[in-house]
Structures are given as structure tokens and as C-alpha cells.
Amino acid sequence: MANINIDSVKERIFDAIVIGSGISGGWAAKEFTGRGLKTLLLERGRDVRHIMDYPTTSKMPWEFEHRNELPLAIREANPVVSRCYAFHEETEHFFVKDTEHPYIQEKPFDWIRGYQVGGKSLLWARQTQRWSDFDFEGPARDGFAVDWPIRYKDIAPWYSYVEKFAGISGNLDGIPELPDGEFLPAFPLNTVEDYFSKHVKANYQNRHVISARCAHLSKPQPVHFQQGRGQCQNRTLCQRGCPFGGYFSSNSSTIPWAQKTGKLTLRPHSVVESIIYDEQKGKATGVRVIDANTRQAVEYYARVIFVNASAINTNIILLNSKSSRFQNGFGNDSGTLGKYIAFHNYTANVGAEVEGFKDMTVDGRNPAGGGYIPRFRNVYKQETNFLRGYASGFSAARYSNTDAWGVGSDLKNKLKKPELSGWYVGSHMMGESIPKETNYVKLDDKEKDAWGVPLLRFNVDYDDNDEKMKLDYLEQISEMFASAGFKNIRKHVSVGKAPGLDIHEMGGARMGHDPKTSVLNKWNQVHSCPNVFITDGACMTSTGTQNPSLTYMALTARAANHAVDEINKGNI
Amino acid sequence: MNRRIAIRNLALVLGGAMLFPAELVAGVKNLITLKNIKVTPDQERLLADIAETIIPKTSTPGAKDLTLHLFVLTMVDDCYNKTDQDNFIKGLVQFNELSVNRNAGAFSVWPVADREAFLLSIEQANTYPTELNRFYKIVKDKTVQGYTQSQFFMTKEIVYELVPGRYIVNVPVKSAVKTTGK
Numbered sequence: 001m002a003n004i005n006i007d008s009v010k011e012r013i014f015d016a017i018v019i020g021s022g023i024s025g026g027w028a029a030k031e032f033t034g035r036g037l038k039t040l041l042l043e044r045g046r047d048v049r050h051i052m053d054y055p056t057t058s059k060m061p062w063e064f065e066h067r068n069e070l071p072l073a074i075r076e077a078n079p080v081v082s083r084c085y086a087f088h089e090e091t092e093h094f095f096v097k098d099t100e101h102p103y104i105q106e107k108p109f110d111w112i113r114g115y116q117v118g119g120k121s122l123l124w125a126r127q128t129q130r131w132s133d134f135d136f137e138g139p140a141r142d143g144f145a146v147d148w149p150i151r152y153k154d155i156a157p158w159y160s161y162v163e164k165f166a167g168i169s170g171n172l173d174g175i176p177e178l179p180d181g182e183f184l185p186a187f188p189l190n191t192v193e194d195y196f197s198k199h200v201k202a203n204y205q206n207r208h209v210i211s212a213r214c215a216h217l218s219k220p221q222p223v224h225f226q227q228g229r230g231q232c233q234n235r236t237l238c239q240r241g242c243p244f245g246g247y248f249s250s251n252s253s254t255i256p257w258a259q260k261t262g263k264l265t266l267r268p269h270s271v272v273e274s275i276i277y278d279e280q281k282g283k284a285t286g287v288r289v290i291d292a293n294t295r296q297a298v299e300y301y302a303r304v305i306f307v308n309a310s311a312i313n314t315n316i317i318l319l320n321s322k323s324s325r326f327q328n329g330f331g332n333d334s335g336t337l338g339k340y341i342a343f344h345n346y347t348a349n350v351g352a353e354v355e356g357f358k359d360m361t362v363d364g365r366n367p368a369g370g371g372y373i374p375r376f377r378n379v380y381k382q383e384t385n386f387l388r389g390y391a392s393g394f395s396a397a398r399y400s401n402t403d404a405w406g407v408g409s410d411l412k413n414k415l416k417k418p419e420l421s422g423w424y425v426g427s428h429m430m431g432e433s434i435p436k437e438t439n440y441v442k443l444d445d446k447e448k449d450a451w452g453v454p455l456l457r458f459n460v461d462y463d464d465n466d467e468k469m470k471l472d473y474l475e476q477i478s479e480m481f482a483s484a485g486f487k488n489i490r491k492h493v494s495v496g497k498a499p500g501l502d503i504h505e506m507g508g509a510r511m512g513h514d515p516k517t518s519v520l521n522k523w524n525q526v527h528s529c530p531n532v533f534i535t536d537g538a539c540m541t542s543t544g545t546q547n548p549s550l551t552y553m554a555l556t557a558r559a560a561n562h563a564v565d566e567i568n569k570g571n572i
Numbered sequence: 573m574n575r576r577i578a579i580r581n582l583a584l585v586l587g588g589a590m591l592f593p594a595e596l597v598a599g600v601k602n603l604i605t606l607k608n609i610k611v612t613p614d615q616e617r618l619l620a621d622i623a624e625t626i627i628p629k630t631s632t633p634g635a636k637d638l639t640l641h642l643f644v645l646t647m648v649d650d651c652y653n654k655t656d657q658d659n660f661i662k663g664l665v666q667f668n669e670l671s672v673n674r675n676a677g678a679f680s681v682w683p684v685a686d687r688e689a690f691l692l693s694i695e696q697a698n699t700y701p702t703e704l705n706r707f708y709k710i711v712k713d714k715t716v717q718g719y720t721q722s723q724f725f726m727t728k729e730i731v732y733e734l735v736p737g738r739y740i741v742n743v744p745v746k747s748a749v750k751t752t753g754k
Contacts, residue, residue: 058734061726062721062722065646065650066646067717071650071651072651189741191742233735233736234736358745359744359745360742360743360744360745361743361744361745362742362743364737364738365736404712405695406692407625407691407695408628408684409628409630411626412627412628412719416725416729
């Protein structure tokens with residue numbers, strides 16, 4: 001390390017290093033600083049300060065040059081990110097462009113990334129459901145992956161802990177497969193959503209349509225006001241960044257909270273190249289960072305290191321952290337690192353028209369997006385020709401219909417008198433996929449990125465189980481719609497849609513009981529290097545059907561507090 | 573006319589003069605700089621006349637007041653593919669040629685009814701060239717989009733709410749506040 005100034009070493013020593021400032025890294029920083037640890041939070045992208053760095057947040061529709069549509073040149077140069085539902089003129093600055101950070105697709109994978117302080121927590125869809133033991137016990141019961149080393153009781157108090165701070169709205173629904181949490185008032189189901197909910201309750205066993213649970217402050221509590229956040233104002237422009245702090249993001253919540261302690265050093269533009277392993281001490285001593293702008297290498301040291309770089313980027317860092325102890329990647333004694341990547345299957349949806357209810361509508365906008373149908377397939381016992389199941393989004397809406405035929409003053413008059421359409425309903429599937437050794441990521445042998453880190457190669461695809469599950473989803477939801485009297489039911493399959501657009505990629509450094517078959521233990525500690533923890537999506541042994549962020553937050557808070565306890569005991 | 577309105581109108585005239593210097597109004601220069609497509613000042617003016625026929629000035633602003641033809645050009649230039657851009661330019665030329673044969677004088681000086689009839693003849697099923705149909709579809713769609721997403725329309729006709737601050741369900745249709753979605 002020729003460029004290291006010896007005098008500066010002292011300034012580069014911390015109690016804890018957190019790699020990545022997204023939804024899980026923000027939590028690690030908050031927990032560490034809250035317990036008095038001098039913490040370095042590394043972020044490979046630029047800084048995004050709450051409110052100040054949300055340039056489009058208060059723009060009116062007519063203030064976007066192309067009315068929120070992105071120019072063709074941008075879309076053609078960046079086909080992957082352009083397929084993301086949230087990539088528009090209003091959010092372009094929060095997404096990684098394909099051209100800026102290339103990767104290799106042995107099989108197509110739409111990898112959506114947000115390289116900035118706050119990461120994708122600025123952009124997420126904010127759906128937050130707890131896992132239950134029906135999820136944690138899945139791999140053991142159904143014979144795939146490895147058994148989760150934790151159960152619901154291990155994480156339940158930490159769900160409560162993060163829910164209270166983040167602010168989660170929802171109802172106490174009393175559904176065993178989707179445990180209740182510490183909820184702010186739910187956003188209500190509208191007329192038709194409520195009708196369908198009641199119809200399903202009356203006509204199906206163990207199927208439920210509930211208000212979607214989401215990280216919005218429907219009724220902020222003192223702890224939220226202390227964060228400087230206020231009530232959700234139903235703008236549903238969340239992905240621009242919220243000036244009210246109405247939804248949870250690292251930027252609005254955990255990072256400023258950590259900063260208030262005076263214990264946090266936030267270093268943007270810091271690409272972590274590798275974790276430094278000390279053979280003699282038998283533990284990690286720090287991380288090697290490439291400054292994104294100067295491309296200078298600099299090392300930082302700490303007693304404990306949390307890797308929260310986002311699921312796939314965490315895999316890259318681990319795979320690239322080679323030493324004589326870890327010749328095949330950090331903590332990779334099992335040979336499973338980079339393997340058993342899984343995701344959520346989002347390849348189908350069902351729409352229909354609704355007769356009646358025409359005297360009722362809604363006023364304002366619903367940030368929760370509508371309803372949620374927890375997994376009902378194979379919950380209590382195996383009952384289909386595929387493993388696991390799917391959760392589904394469900395929502396009903398009426399639209400403004402405008403007759404735009406013709407020209408002149410007649411047309412002008414018609415445009416200002418849109419008619420309210422009838423009701424439409426829609427649902428999309430969120431299927432659990434089975435982690436397999438053959439779904440993996442690895443580093444390229446030759447090609448490197450602009451910071452000297454090898455390019456990633458994706459080899460992840462759907463399988464027969466995903467295919468069967470998709471058909472079952474289409475059949476079951478259509479049948480439920482028909483049973484409710486919905487008309488003109490349309491099943492839609494996204495043909496040729498690569499995995500990835502769910503933005504729920506998980507695994508590669510899974511948790512497990514056995515160091516021979518997993519990378520992490522029940523505390524998210526690397527089996528073979530207990531002062532390194534991984535608490536982002538990379539740690540996931542299986543995927544469940546829930547939107548994963550809430551679980552990452554709870555696992556992170558749990559692991560960070562365990563790490564501090566272990567430091568205090570002198571164990572790490 | 574009372575004095576206050578007279579002064580306001582005078583201000584509008586003066587303001588208009590400042591916004592649109594004579595040479596631009598006369599179509600000597602383009603009002604917009606484009607990256608991918610090329611239109612002459614005459615073509616730009618024709619496009620303004622077509623847009624004004626689609627959304628005319630009435631008691632409220634029309635396409636020219638809202639420079640909707642420039643929005644159309646911006647969108648074609650930035651957001652459409654090469655095929656559409658080529659069709660747009662060819663269709664614009666075809667539109668001009670057809671209009672010359674159809675009626676005396678330039679399209680811009682035709683009576684409103686004649687201008688509207690020509691556009692409607694394209695909008696309906698017709699035997700015009702493919703390029704002209706594509707051109708018209710783009711101009712119509714983007715003029716209507718530019719209009720309904722203009723500041724005027726979204727603040728005066730159907731009010732857009734940036735901050736609704738509410739989500740209420742089971743609202744009787746009659747009492748629902750009329751707002752646009754997002």
C-alpha cells in the first residue's frame with residue numbers, strides 16, 4: 001500500500017465498518033452508533049441528503065420536459081434498467097445505468113441497482129410483511145436448500161423493534177402465515193377491494209385479502225417526529241424521495257439518526273474492493289476501498305465488519321476477497337458462496353372488469369397500493385405439483401376515461417370532462433423460487449470494471465417449479481375472480497421476462513447450521529470469520545413470498561446488537 | 573371595455589411582442605433546436621397551425637398560446653424511434669402537398685371548418701399514405717398530451733394535486749372531488 005500515509009492510519013480506525021448505506025446498512029449504522037461504536041458507513045455512490053438531494057420531489061407534471069418519459073437514446077443505451085417499472089424522468093438520477101456498471105449475463109438477468117447513499121431504500125415499493133415459521137421451516141419441510149438456523153421466535157422481537165422505528169401501517173389480521181406486527185393504522189381497502197376480501201373470506205378456507213402493509217406513516221408517533229419525519233401525504237410520488245419523510249428510507253430515518261450521535265462517519269464514493277483478512281489474528285481487520293473518483297486505494301480498519309452492499313454486490317465483495325486462508329472467496333469453506341441465488345417469480349398477472357359498485361369511488365391516493373393476498377398454496381401441507389407458493393398483490397380502481405376523438409373546440413370541451421370508468425381489478429404474482437446450486441453468480445476471470453473489481457457473471461434462471469407455480473397462480477386467481485363475479489378475466493404472462501425485475505434477488509452467502517453447507521451462522525456471522533456479518537439479501541437461505549426488506553432490517557438490527565454484545569464480551 | 577381589462581390586454585399584447593419577435597412569428601427562424609430531426613421554419617409554422625386546429629384558442633388558451641407544437645417536436649425528436657421520425661417528416665411534407673391541392677391558399681388561412689374537416693378526414697379511416705397517418709397520429713396524441721398536461725390545464729381545467737393529503741374510500745361519486753390521478 002504505497003499510498004498510505006502512516007500518520008493517517010489512526011484516522012482510519014473505527015469500531016465498526018458498514019459496507020453499503022441502503023435499507024440494511026442504514027440499520028447497522030443506526031444500531032452501532034446507538035450503542036456508542038465509532039462507525040464508518042461506506043457507500044460506493046454519491047451522497048443523497050434527505051430532501052436537499054431530491055431534485056424532482058416537488059415538480060409538477062408539466063415541469064418534466066418529456067412529461068416523465070425518458071428519451072429513447074437513454075432507453076436504448078440502457079435496456080436493463082429501462083425495463084424497471086420505476087425508471088422515469090423523475091427518478092433517472094437514482095438508478096444505475098447499464099452503461100455505467102456493466103455485468104455479464106450468461107443467462108439474462110435484469111439487475112436493478114441504486115448506487116447512492118440510501119441505495120434502493122429511496123426507490124423501494126415499501127411493502128412490508130413478516131415471515132412466519134411456514135417460511136422459515138420451508139426448506140427443511142420440503143427438502144431444498146438447507147434448514148434455516150433461525151425460527152420466527154428468534155426474529156419476532158426484532159421485527160417489532162424495526163417496525164416501531166420505521167413506521168409500518170397495517171391491520172391486525174390474525175393470519176398465522178403472515179404474523180401481525182406493531183402497526184400504525186392501515187390504509188383501507190376501497191369498495192371493490194373490500195367486497196373481494198369479504199367474498200374470499202366467505203367462500204375460501206385459509207385465503208385472505210388484506211390491506212397491504214407498508215412502510216408509511218399513516219399516523220406518526222413521537223419516535224417518527226424525533227426523526228424529523230411527518231405524516232404520509234398520499235402523494236404516491238415516493239420514488240422521487242419524500243419531503244415529508246412519509247415513507248421509510250435510510251436517508252430520511254436511520255442515517256440522520258446515526259449522524260445525530262456524532263459517532264458516524266459517512267464516506268460516499270467508496271467502492272469496497274475486498275475485505276482484509278489477517279492470517280495471524282484469524283479474523284478480518286478491515287476493508288480495502290477504491291475511491292470512486294480518484295481511484296486511489298485506501299484501507300480502513302475495525303473490529304467488526306458488516307457487509308450490506310446489496311445481495312449481489314455483497315457476493316462480489318466476498319468472491320473478490322481472496323487470501324491464502326480463503327482462496328475461493330471470503331468465508332467460502334463450504335464452496336456455496338455465490339450459489340443458491342434465488343428471487344421472486346413475477347411473471348404473471350390477472351386483470352378483470354367489475355360490474356356494479358358504480359355509485360362509489362375513492363378520493364385521494366393510496367400509498368399502500370391496495371390489497372395483499374398472503375400465500376395460500378402448500379402452507380399447511382403439500383397440495384400441488386410444485387413446491388411452495390405465491391403471494392399476490394390485489395387492487396381495484398376506476399379510471400378517468402376521456403373521449404379524445406376529433407378536433408377543435410368540441411375536443412377541448414370533451415378533454416375537460418373525463419368520465420369515470422367502471423371498476424377494474426388486477427393482481428400480480430410474487431412466487432417463491434427454489435434456491436439451487438445451478439443458479440449462481442461468479443467473477444469473470446479477465447474483465448474488470450473501472451475500479452479494478454472483476455465483472456460479475458450471472459447464471460440465474462427460472463425452472464420447472466416456477467413454470468408450474470405460474471400456471472397455478474393464473475388458474476387460482478382467475479377462479480377466485482370468476483367466483484366473485486368479475487367479468488372479462490384476462491390472464492397475462494410476461495413472455496421472455498428475465499428474472500430480476502422483482503428486485504428481490506437473494507442468496508449466495510446463505511445462513512445455515514452447518515459450516516460445510518452454508519456461509520453464515522444463525523447470527524449472520526461468517527462461520528469461519530466471526531467478526532464479519534452479512535445481513536442483506538445475500539444471507540437468505542430461501543426467499544419466502546414476502547417483500548424482503550423488512551426481514552433484512554430485522555436481521556440487521558438483531559445481528560448488530562449481537563455483534564456489540566460479542567465485542568463487549570471480548571469474543572470478537 | 574372597462575379600463576382594467578384594457579390595460580390587461582395591452583399588457584398581453586406587449587408581452588406577446590416580447591415573447592415572439594417578428595422574425596420568429598413570421599417563420600424566418602425555428603423556435604426550437606432539434607437534435608435528430610430537421611424541420612424548416614415553414615414546417616414548424618404549419619405544425620403550429622395543425623396543433624392550433626386540434627386545440628384552438630377559445631375563451632381559454634389554444635395550442636399556440638401553450639406552444640404545444642414545440643412539445644410535439646421535442647417528443648418526436650427525443651422519444652420516438654428513427655422510423656417514426658422519418659414517417660413524421662415525410663408525413664408532414666405529404667400533409668403540406670395534400671393541403672395545397674385541397675384548398676386555395678395556405679392551410680393557415682383556411683376557414684376553421686375547412687382545416688378541421690381536413691384533419692378529421694385523416695383521423696377517420698382513410699386512404700392517405702401510411703406516413704401521413706402516422707404523422708397525424710403522433711401530432712394528435714402529443715398535442716392532446718401536451719394540452720392536458722400543461723400548466724394551464726392542470727391548474728385551471730382539472731386541478732392536479734401534488735399533495736392530496738388524504739385517501740378516502742367509499743366516496744359517493746357525486747361528492748367526489750374532481751382531480752387527476754398522478
